[in-house]
Amino acid sequence: MALKSVVDGASLAAVKKQITECSKYKGIAVSKTEADEQSFTQMRIQFIQALVDNLKARFPKEKFLEAGACLSPTSWPDDENARAMYGDQQVVNLEKLCHVNAIEALNEFRDYKHNTRRLGETLQTLFQQVSLLPISSAEGERRFSCMNANDTTVENQLSIVVGFVIS
Helix, strand or coil, X not given: CHHHCCCXXXXXXXXXXXXXXXXXXXXXXXXXXXXXXXXXXXXXXXXXXXXXXXXXXXCCHHHHHHHHHHHCHHHCCCCHHHXXXXXXXXXXXXXXXXCCCHHHHHHHHHHXXXXXXXXXXXXXXXXXXXXXXXXXXXHHHHHHHHHHHXXXXXXXXXXXXXXXXXX
16 A cells, blocks of 8 residues: 555655754754664554554445445346345445434335335435445545645735735
8 A cells, every 4th residue: 555655745754854964853852773763664654554444444435335336226127026125235234334224224225116206214314324425535635635735835824915906
């Protein structure tokens, strides 16, 4: 995974550069050994791995995607007999992941399969929760990029800049 690589970000690189150049950071004397550097790198990798594992456990996207697919009528079988039982297990899985009433969710899903215009309250909750989950981290990455682009010495000030145009 790319996050676990030992490439320093801008802030950490600046801290390391200052320590290397003058053995100080913000006026505080800092000494380090090769063992300190190795220990820091190992802790960093372990921290990132723990973070990744925690996020995967909290947001099991594969389970949501698999279970959530049954909510789309385009995924339903054409055969009426096959459609009658289709998706029941996935809705039960969604119920466990989204913490809604299983019996209500299953009954509403069965009604929904027979009349796609009717959407019960519990099934609506499932729809909302599944649609809110990000499929990838791309949106978050874009927002961080925008935030970093705005975090400059000029952009992060609260002062008002007034410009005049002379014609």
